Amino acid sequence: MDLLAPIMISIIAASTPLLFAAIGELVVEKSGVLNLGVEGMMLGGAVIAFIVSVETGNSTLAVVAGAAMGAVMASLFALLTLGLLANQVATGLALTLFGIGLSALLGQGYVGTPLKALPKLSITGLSDIPILGLVLFGQDVLVYLSFLVTGGVAWFLYRTRGGLILRSVGENPQAAHAIGFPVIRIRLFAVLFGGAMAGLGGAYLSLSYTPMWAEEMSAGRGWIALALVVFATWRPGRVVVGAYLFGGLTLAQLHLQGMGSTAIPSQFLNMVPYIATIVVLVLISRDATRIRMNAPASIGKVFHPDG
Amino acid sequence: MTKLTRRSFSALTLAAGAAAAFPARAADPLKVGFIYVGPVGDFGWSYQHDQGRLAIEQEFGDRVKTSFVESVPEGADAERVITQLARSGHKLIFTTSFGYMEPTLKVAKNFPDVMFEHATGYMRSDNVSTYAARFYEGRYVAGVLAGRLSKTNKVGYIGSIPIPEVIRGINAFTHSARKINPAIEVTPIWVNEWYNPGKEADAAKALIDQGADIILQHTDSPAPVQTAEERGVLCVGQASNMERFGPKSHMTAIVDHWAPYYIARTKAILDGTWASGDVWGGFDSGMVEMSPFNANLPEAVVAEAKAAQQAIHDGKLHPFSGPIKNQAGEITIADGATAPDGDLLGMNWYVEGVNGKVPG
Numbered sequence: 299m300d301l302l303a304p305i306m307i308s309i310i311a312a313s314t315p316l317l318f319a320a321i322g323e324l325v326v327e328k329s330g331v332l333n334l335g336v337e338g339m340m341l342g343g344a345v346i347a348f349i350v351s352v353e354t355g356n357s358t359l360a361v362v363a364g365a366a367m368g369a370v371m372a373s374l375f376a377l378l379t380l381g382l383l384a385n386q387v388a389t390g391l392a393l394t395l396f397g398i399g400l401s402a403l404l405g406q407g408y409v410g411t412p413l414k415a416l417p418k419l420s421i422t423g424l425s426d427i428p429i430l431g432l433v434l435f436g437q438d439v440l441v442y443l444s445f446l447v448t449g450g451v452a453w454f455l456y457r458t459r460g461g462l463i464l465r466s467v468g469e470n471p472q473a474a475h476a477i478g479f480p481v482i483r484i485r486l487f488a489v490l491f492g493g494a495m496a497g498l499g500g501a502y503l504s505l506s507y508t509p510m511w512a513e514e515m516s517a518g519r520g521w522i523a524l525a526l527v528v529f530a531t532w533r534p535g536r537v538v539v540g541a542y543l544f545g546g547l548t549l550a551q552l553h554l555q556g557m558g559s560t561a562i563p564s565q566f567l568n569m570v571p572y573i574a575t576i577v578v579l580v581l582i583s584r585d586a587t588r589i590r591m592n593a594p595a596s597i598g599k600v601f602h603p604d605g
Numbered sequence: 606m607t608k609l610t611r612r613s614f615s616a617l618t619l620a621a622g623a624a625a626a627f628p629a630r631a632a633d634p635l636k637v638g639f640i641y642v643g644p645v646g647d648f649g650w651s652y653q654h655d656q657g658r659l660a661i662e663q664e665f666g667d668r669v670k671t672s673f674v675e676s677v678p679e680g681a682d683a684e685r686v687i688t689q690l691a692r693s694g695h696k697l698i699f700t701t702s703f704g705y706m707e708p709t710l711k712v713a714k715n716f717p718d719v720m721f722e723h724a725t726g727y728m729r730s731d732n733v734s735t736y737a738a739r740f741y742e743g744r745y746v747a748g749v750l751a752g753r754l755s756k757t758n759k760v761g762y763i764g765s766i767p768i769p770e771v772i773r774g775i776n777a778f779t780h781s782a783r784k785i786n787p788a789i790e791v792t793p794i795w796v797n798e799w800y801n802p803g804k805e806a807d808a809a810k811a812l813i814d815q816g817a818d819i820i821l822q823h824t825d826s827p828a829p830v831q832t833a834e835e836r837g838v839l840c841v842g843q844a845s846n847m848e849r850f851g852p853k854s855h856m857t858a859i860v861d862h863w864a865p866y867y868i869a870r871t872k873a874i875l876d877g878t879w880a881s882g883d884v885w886g887g888f889d890s891g892m893v894e895m896s897p898f899n900a901n902l903p904e905a906v907v908a909e910a911k912a913a914q915q916a917i918h919d920g921k922l923h924p925f926s927g928p929i930k931n932q933a934g935e936i937t938i939a940d941g942a943t944a945p946d947g948d949l950l951g952m953n954w955y956v957e958g959v960n961g962k963v964p965g
Contacts, residue, residue, distance in 0.1 A: 301814055301815070304810065304814045305811075305814060308807055308810045308811070308814075311806075311807075312803065312807055315803075402644060402646055405646060406646065409646040409648050409652070410648045410827075410845075410849060411849070412831070412849045412850045415835065503802075503803065507802075507803055507806065508802040508803055508805075508806045508826070508828040508831060508832075509831065510802070510826075510827060510828070510831060510850065511646075512644075512646060512647055512648055512802055512826050512827070512828075513643075513644030513645070513646035513647060513676075514643075514644050514647075514676065514800075515802045515803070515826070517798070517800070517801040517802065517803060517804070518801075519803070548804065548807060549807055549810075549811060552794050552796075552807055552808050552811040553811045553814070553815065555793075555794045555795060555811075555961070556761070556792055556794050556811050556812055556815045557815065558792065558960040558961045563964045563965065564767070564794075564795035564797065564964040565795075565797055565964055565965070568795070568796065568797040
C-alpha cells in the first residue's frame with residue numbers, strides 16, 4: 299500500500315508539536331504548577347524561530363531561539379506566580395493572550411514571507427527501506443528530538459533522584475520545603491523547561507509543519523496539549539499515545555472524507571479526534587486510585603514557605 | 606473641582622444645543638471602523654479587508670480616521686465590539702464576516718445615525734447595507750486551468766465551512782473543469798474552520814496522497830499552497846496572491862479586492878449620499894481579480910482562462926449557465942438558462958462530478 303508511508307509521515311508532522319508542548323507542560327504540572335500559557339508560548343516560539351531563520355538562514359539557531367523565547371515567556375510567568383504569588387490560572391491565561399498579541403506584533407513584517415522547510419534527514423540505505431525507511435529515518439531533527447525529550451523526561455521523573463524531588467515538590471511543597479528542598483527554585487526550572495518545550499513545539503510549526511508565519515497559527519494546539527496532559531494522567535508514555543492518537547485521527551478523518559465516505563457528516567468526522575482521544579485516554583487511565591496517585595496533589599496552589 | 610463641574614455642565618448643555626443646531630465641524634475626520642473575524646496577518650480573508658481599510662486611508666488622508674478590531678468571534682462578542690465602535694464615534698462600520706449579520710442589525714437599530722456595511726450577508730435595514738463578491742466567477746476561471754492541466758483527473762478541494770458561498774465555489778469550479786474534461790472528479794475535504802494552517806496543510810496532504818494533482822482551497826492560509834509546492838502539484842491561491850509560497854505550483858489566485866467598494870462607500874458618507882443597498886460584485890466591479898497567471902503554465906491554457914475571465918467580465922458568459930446536472934445526473938439548470946442570484950445564494954447541492962455529499 300503506497301498510501302501508508304505518506305500518511306504516517308503526515309501523522310508525525312501533526313503530532314510532534316503537540317508532543318513537545320504536552321511533555322513540557324507535564325513536567326511543569328508535576329512540580330505543582332499549572333501554566334495555561336502554553337498556546338502563548340508556542341506562538342512566541344513560532345514567531346521568533348521563524349524570524350531568526352529568515353534573518354540568519356541558520357535553522358539550528360532558529361530552533362534554539364524558539365525554545366529560548368518560550369523559556370523567556372515562561373520566566374515572566376514564574377516571576378508573577380512563584381515570585382509574587384499571583385494566581386496561576388489567571389496568570390497563565392494572561393500569558394496566552396499576551397503571547398498572541400506579542401507574536402502578532404513581532405511577526406508583522408514577516409506575514410507572507412515563505413521559508414524553506416527544515417531539511418529532512420536522509421540516511422543512505424536506511425531511508426530507502428520501503429515504507430518504514432522514510433517514516434523512521436527520513437524525518438527532520440525536531441521529530442527525533444521530541445522522542446528523545448519524552449524518553450528523557452520519563453527517565454528523569456521516575457528513575458532519578460532529581461525527578462523524585464520534583465515530584466515531591468508537586469505533591470507536598472510544604473513537606474519538601476521542611477526537609478530543605480528549594481521548592482521555588484525547582485518549580486522555576488520546571489516552568490522554564492515547560493516554556494522551552496512549548497517554544498520548540500512552536501518552532502516546529504513555523505519551521506517544519508507549515509514553514510511560514512501567520513498570526514495565531516498554532517490554532518489552539520496549546521490547549522489540546524494541556525488537555526492531553528490531564529487525560530494522560532500525567533504519564534509521559536500516555537502523552538505520546540495521546541499526541542499520536544490525536545494526530546493520527548485527524549489525518550484519518552481527512553482521508554476518510556477524501557475517500558468520499560458519504561455516510562458520516564464531515565462535521566462529525568472533524569469532532570472525532572477530540573472525542574476519541576479523550577475516550578481512549580480516559581479508558582486507559584480509568585483506575586481512580588492511580589489517577590490520584592499520578593495527579594500532583596498541590597497543582598495550581600500558590601506556595602509560600604511560611605504558609 | 607467646582608469649576609470643573611460647572612464647566613463640564615455648561616459644556617454639556619452647549620453641546621446639546623450645538624448638536625441640534627450645527628452639523629459636525631468639517632475639520633473632524635470621519636471615523637471608519639472595521640471588525641475582522643481573523644487576524645489581519647492571516648494573509649487571506651481578513652488581510653484583504655485590511656488592505657481595503659488602508660486604501661481608504663490612502664485615498665482620503667486627513668479626512669478619515671480608521672480603526673479595526675481583529676479576531677472577533679462571530680456571535681455575542683461581535684455585538685459588544687460593534688457597539689463599542691459605534692459608541693466611540695465611528696460613523697461608518699464595516700462588519701466583515703457572515704456571522705456578524707445578527708449583531709450588526711441589532712446594534713444598527715440602536716445607532717440610527719451610524720451607517721453599517723455587512724459583508725456576505727442578506728439582511729438589510731435603513732442603515733445597514735450588504736456587499737459581497739462573486740468569487741465563483743474566479744472559481745470558474747480556475748476550473749478552465751484544471752480542466753486543461755489535470756493529468757490524474759482528480760482535483761482536491763479544501764472546504765472550510767459548508768455554507769452556500771463555499772458550495773457555489775466548488776460547483777462553479779467543477780462545472781467549468783468538466784466542460785473541458787468530463788473525466789475530472791472533484792473531492793472536497795471539509796476542515797470546518799476558516800483558518801488553521803496546520804490542518805489545511807494536512808487536508809492538502811491527504812488529497813494529494815489520494816491522487817489529486819490540483820489543489821483548490823476555500824480556507825484562508827497559504828499552507829495548502831506551500832504543501833502543493835512541496836509535493837509538486839498545482840494549486841490556486843485564496844483571497845490574496847500566494848505565489849511566493851508556491852513559485853512553481855501556484856497557477857493563480859482568486860483575489861478579494863475590496864478597496865474600490867470601501868472607497869466608494871466612504872466617499873458616499875463624506876458627500877452625504879450614502880443609502881442602504883446591496884452590492885454583489887464580480888470581475889466587472891473589480892471586487893474579484895485573478896492574480897497574474899504562473900509563467901510556467903502553457904500559453905494556450907492561460908489564454909483560454911483569460912478569455913473566460915473576459916467573457917464573464919463582459920457579461921457574455923455566466924458560470925452557471927445550463928445545462929448543469931446535479932450528482933444524480935438530473936438536469937437542474939436547463940440548457941440555455943442561467944441560475945438566478947436567489948438560487949445561487951442558497952445553493953446547497955453539488956453538481957455532477959463532485960464526490961461525497963453536501964454535509965449537514
